[in-house]
Amino acid sequence: MRFDRYSFRKKQRPDVPMLNTASLPDLIFTVLFFFMLVTHMRSAEEKVRYSIPQGQELQSLTHKASNCYIFIGRQPGAAPDEFSIQINDKVVKLADVEKCVDAERAKMASDDQAYMTVTIKADKQVPVGLITEVKKALKKTYALKINYSATEK
């Protein structure tokens, strides 16, 4: 009777058997886990545009909890030589850098405060004078560990 079923009955009943989707969730979970492993959460919304320099002698950023970002770049629509400073989430004036870094430090857990590092992500075209001013402000608030962010060449 098997023969019958395959050759004859099928034509009579165009009822295609349903695709078995039981393993679909597993597949998607695998993809999900892959993405969870290779990506990381966006830390801050970046309001300035910048392209960081390239270098060879770089280290991976460790201790994310005690890290604070300073972005220096152009805001959309700004003149080519007009640079803005952004600390974590907000754009600040040069004079307020010290205060803001202090505020960021206050937000950290007390264990992390001692190890606070400031990572500077600055555009290639930023004049050194501005960087020095930022560094001066950091010095005043005793945020002495800094990182220059770059991409691997």
Place this chain on the structure above:
Amino acid sequence: MFRRRQQRDVPELNTTSTADISFMLLIFFLVASSMDDIDKVMPRQLPPPEESTQVQELVVKQRNALVLKLDADNRLTCNDEVITPEALTERVEEFVANAKNDPSLPEKSRREVNLFGLCEVSDKHVIMIEADSKATYDAYFQMQNAIARGYMHLRNQLAMQHFGRPLTKCTPEEREAIQMVYPQRISDRSETEEGGEQ
């Protein structure tokens, strides 16, 4: 036989929506995360503010100092000669190592170093950076990178010689010992140069 079959026929849990749920999760992670790899950084330590420590004019012997200047046109000079970042790397290596104990290159002192025993340590040299405030950050960074490369080459060489493996494979203790032999001594004087500009 017949009965058994009937008993086994428990209604299965409907898992059709699991796929949808996991799709939702997947899309959430795609949106909320970014692919670019973890930040690569070059760490530097700033000196404490001047008010706190006594302002002491550091007198450095000429042989111990390597003066790097970056002018407004991003031209890099090393002891008043124009130099490229690549050449600077070699220059820094030669300067810090002073392998032949050249009297025009930095002095070294004999010191007891963990794992090495008594050896010559280059702890007197200073690399002085003076960057014009109009130079670009890129040029400044390339200079810093070149210096870091010089140090890294030296430390790697030492690690290969003594421990037979590159610096990245060394234990923290070994790394510390190597850093004692070739300490990074960079002084950025850009701040004092420009006074209260901007």
